[in-house]
Amino acid sequence: MALPVLLVEDSRAVRSFVSSVLESAGDYDVHEVDNGFEALRALPRTDYVLIVTDVNMPDINGIELTRFVRQQPKFAQTPVLVISTDASHPDTERAMAAGATAFLAKPFTAEEFLEALARARGGQ
Amino acid sequence: MSEPPKPSAEFLSEAQEVIESFSRNLLQLDAQQRSGEFDPDLLNAAFRAIHSLKGLAGLFGAGRISALAHALESTLDSLRLGRLPLSQAALDVLFEAVEVFQAMLTVFGSEDGETVSTSPLLGRIDALSPDGDEEDGAEDLAGLDPALLGVLTEYEEHRLRENVRLGRRLYRVHAAFDLLAIDVGIESLKSKLKEFGEVITYLPSADSGSEDRIELDILIGSDASLADVAAGVGEDGVRVFALEGEPSAPQPAEVFVPAGVTVSATPTPLPMEDDGLELVDAGASMSLRSISQTVRVDLERLDVLMNLVGELALVQANLSGSLEAVRAIRGAGDVSRVLQTHLRTMDRKLSLLQQSILDVRMVPLGQVFDKLARVVRKLGREAGKDIRLAITGADTELDKLIVEELSDPLMHMIRNCIDHGIETEAERTSLGKGAAGHIDLRAFQKGNRVVIEVEDDGRGMDWRAIRDKAVLRGFVGEVESREMTRQEVIDLIFVPGFSTRDTATEVSGRGVGMDVVKTNIARLSGLIDVDTVPGQGSKFAITLPVTLAIIQALVIETAQQTFCIPLNSVLESIMVSDAEIETVEGHEVVSLRGKTLPILHLSRIFGLPTNYRYMDPGRIYVVIVGLAQHRVGIVVDELLGQQDVVIKPLGRALRGVPGIAGATELGGGRTVLLLDVSVLVEEALGRGDGGPGDPSSRPGEVAHA
Numbered sequence: 001m002a003l004p005v006l007l008v009e010d011s012r013a014v015r016s017f018v019s020s021v022l023e024s025a026g027d028y029d030v031h032e033v034d035n036g037f038e039a040l041r042a043l044p045r046t047d048y049v050l051i052v053t054d055v056n057m058p059d060i061n062g063i064e065l066t067r068f069v070r071q072q073p074k075f076a077q078t079p080v081l082v083i084s085t086d087a088s089h090p091d092t093e094r095a096m097a098a099g100a101t102a103f104l105a106k107p108f109t110a111e112e113f114l115e116a117l118a119r120a121r122g123g124q
Numbered sequence: 125m126s127e128p129p130k131p132s133a134e135f136l137s138e139a140q141e142v143i144e145s146f147s148r149n150l151l152q153l154d155a156q157q158r159s160g161e162f163d164p165d166l167l168n169a170a171f172r173a174i175h176s177l178k179g180l181a182g183l184f185g186a187g188r189i190s191a192l193a194h195a196l197e198s199t200l201d202s203l204r205l206g207r208l209p210l211s212q213a214a215l216d217v218l219f220e221a222v223e224v225f226q227a228m229l230t231v232f233g234s235e236d237g238e239t240v241s242t243s244p245l246l247g248r249i250d251a252l253s254p255d256g257d258e259e260d261g262a263e264d265l266a267g268l269d270p271a272l273l274g275v276l277t278e279y280e281e282h283r284l285r286e287n288v289r290l291g292r293r294l295y296r297v298h299a300a301f302d303l304l305a306i307d308v309g310i311e312s313l314k315s316k317l318k319e320f321g322e323v324i325t326y327l328p329s330a331d332s333g334s335e336d337r338i339e340l341d342i343l344i345g346s347d348a349s350l351a352d353v354a355a356g357v358g359e360d361g362v363r364v365f366a367l368e369g370e371p372s373a374p375q376p377a378e379v380f381v382p383a384g385v386t387v388s389a390t391p392t393p394l395p396m397e398d399d400g401l402e403l404v405d406a407g408a409s410m411s412l413r414s415i416s417q418t419v420r421v422d423l424e425r426l427d428v429l430m431n432l433v434g435e436l437a438l439v440q441a442n443l444s445g446s447l448e449a450v451r452a453i454r455g456a457g458d459v460s461r462v463l464q465t466h467l468r469t470m471d472r473k474l475s476l477l478q479q480s481i482l483d484v485r486m487v488p489l490g491q492v493f494d495k496l497a498r499v500v501r502k503l504g505r506e507a508g509k510d511i512r513l514a515i516t517g518a519d520t521e522l523d524k525l526i527v528e529e530l531s532d533p534l535m536h537m538i539r540n541c542i543d544h545g546i547e548t549e550a551e552r553t554s555l556g557k558g559a560a561g562h563i564d565l566r567a568f569q570k571g572n573r574v575v576i577e578v579e580d581d582g583r584g585m586d587w588r589a590i591r592d593k594a595v596l597r598g599f600v601g602e603v604e605s606r607e608m609t610r611q612e613v614i615d616l617i618f619v620p621g622f623s624t625r626d627t628a629t630e631v632s633g634r635g636v637g638m639d640v641v642k643t644n645i646a647r648l649s650g651l652i653d654v655d656t657v658p659g660q661g662s663k664f665a666i667t668l669p670v671t672l673a674i675i676q677a678l679v680i681e682t683a684q685q686t687f688c689i690p691l692n693s694v695l696e697s698i699m700v701s702d703a704e705i706e707t708v709e710g711h712e713v714v715s716l717r718g719k720t721l722p723i724l725h726l727s728r729i730f731g732l733p734t735n736y737r738y739m740d741p742g743r744i745y746v747v748i749v750g751l752a753q754h755r756v757g758i759v760v761d762e763l764l765g766q767q768d769v770v771i772k773p774l775g776r777a778l779r780g781v782p783g784i785a786g787a788t789e790l791g792g793g794r795t796v797l798l799l800d801v802s803v804l805v806e807e808a809l810g811r812g813d814g815g816p817g818d819p820s821s822r823p824g825e826v827a828h829a
Contacts (some may be wrong), residue, residue, distance in 0.1 A: 001573045003424060008292065010172075010176065011138065011142075011179060011180055012136050012138055013135055013138045013180050013183065013184070014132075014176075014179050014183060016134070016405050017183045020199055027389070035309055036308060036326070036328070037306050038307075040303065040306065040328055040338050041303045041304075041306060044303065044335045044336070049689050050179045055277065055732035056171075056175050056277070057172075058168075058169075058172070059310075059325070059326050060278065060325075060326045060327075060328060061276075061277050061325065063274075063276070063277060064275045064276075064326070064327050064328060065328070066275075067275045067327075068328045068329065068330070071329060072330055077824075083179075084536075085175060085197065085201075086736055089278070090278045091277045091278055094274055094275065094277070094278075098274065098275050105181015106178055106182060107178055107179050107180075107181065107183055108179075108182065108183070109182075109183075
């Protein structure tokens, strides 16, 4: 059984990049959505093993989404990797405070993504 | 794994999309900034666009684009956080970035190592950045739950403060949604809330009661009272609370408590006759798959499809030929009838297929109009003129190729409007006109053609001045010039080499003249007309076919050669006898309903050998073609019929031949040339050789519509 991953990101190209990196790195089944509302819909239905979300999104931002994820008992321990502007931005700190496991600044390479993935999964 | 993905078409198309939406945001912001107040959502959207671009470019190894986006992102962050005022100077830099990004995308991935210099722009971006990292003012958000503040982005927190600073009240709107219908519910609630003020963010929380429901707290800033906001959204069963000093266990406002306190915004409950589970799942996965309903396709692939359809049409024509042969066989009547039915069905389906492929090629003119809007802003500022551009019909659709080719001629016309058409502010004021100049850019469909109008309210053109200049420069003789109509005189601005400062057609050495504009438009099988009133402005109207990929053509034969004439230029076919053809000053003309029109022999124009003058001097076919107000007859030996033809580009040998627009294939693998009617009409009207002495250019003698 492939491991389900939720990917929340509004850029189509970034989504397909992250999906291809994940899918070639392991037996992941990446579920892509492009906004927070779609993420809310997807979350109750699947026991995701990893959630990757952009921070800068309209309406529901990645920090709010992270907080929401942490409110769910079934996702209390699930790694959440947030994609942010840069490490020093207050938004990154807030995402971490809201319960994110690791962050990754845009732009990133495949290796950088995999390193962040390892940090997120190791932090379980 | 370590390699960055190839600079794929996916990157280029998404980057292009992002920059286009960024540009549209800027244009709206620019208009709003001038009128004093701008929508913060637009600025945030601009920030997010560049944020996306940065990520995107980084992924695809476009390091310089990513670096520029990074610098710009910081500036936009300062702008949206209010640390930097949104001035015209700041907008200048942002608009410049649009051009630089587009230039970078154009050369990105090209082999010639060409690069676009970004350092001047980076310098200007740097010069904009605010001196200190000025923090938000101390607007009191102390009453707010710190847990709430903690999940806002810095920008959202800034918007909360900004709303407080503007004296607005903050509200928390609580709603619950069925997961299945959340998008519909949110949209409807959002549009209601927007009438009251700014929607700042959405905070989701799980509904303790049900997995299939989500509770949302929406933060808004508004001038309206709690009662008004509550009444405005009331029907949805949504609760509104004032945010100031709100304790962690909020009390509903006393004003509004609908019967079913927190009800779903879903209009209809799910039918749950069975256990309902399957239905729920199907609905959910459907909406999750619908991230994107569009596919981007390379135009070349569509051309391949189009050619295939064209070839299928040939196969079909050949089948029809075979049907005739079957019909001739004794006793095959039943078979041939069945065949004929099938062939007719195939014919209809082929037309549908052709039409569907054409529809796919259509793009809105807005793509070009956005670019023009940036040019207007830039040139207006350079010229020190306040110019208001009004665009209508941006959603009018044309073939992608035509839209691309239109950009240069339209740009040139807009430039003329700004440089020469519209007066300086001082001049306008002294004339009693408004200080701001206006340019209207309009597009609309007219029959199977699209019309684009560019109209300014500037000084217009003085046709007498054009006439005098034309005489002075030897374009027309003095005597002839007096016989020319006003419209004919104005049309002289399209004659190669004719441009004068006085007539507002001078091009300031920056681009092409109106003659080149006309040539460009003619290449798209389009027409251009001009109307001008001195002191009031000029209006140019371009009429274009919706597509060039396929046209209906009249197939004719002359001098033992087959040609196609675009059917949309054919007005009628007439039959005359050689006695009706007169010669006036060395040019052949015929009379048609009281008007005289020149006639053309293709054999002479293309230098084709002919042994005879007319096949049957008593029955000479003349195809009347028209462009704008001009009418010309083309002598043909035979009319072979009408056909849809797919236009293919010409080989090198024929590319430069005037009068030939393209080639196409007819049944039996024959390649046939398509006539360029605009060139032929000009030829006949004597602009090329006959000169103004040609009878056809004299009013009264030639058929004018």
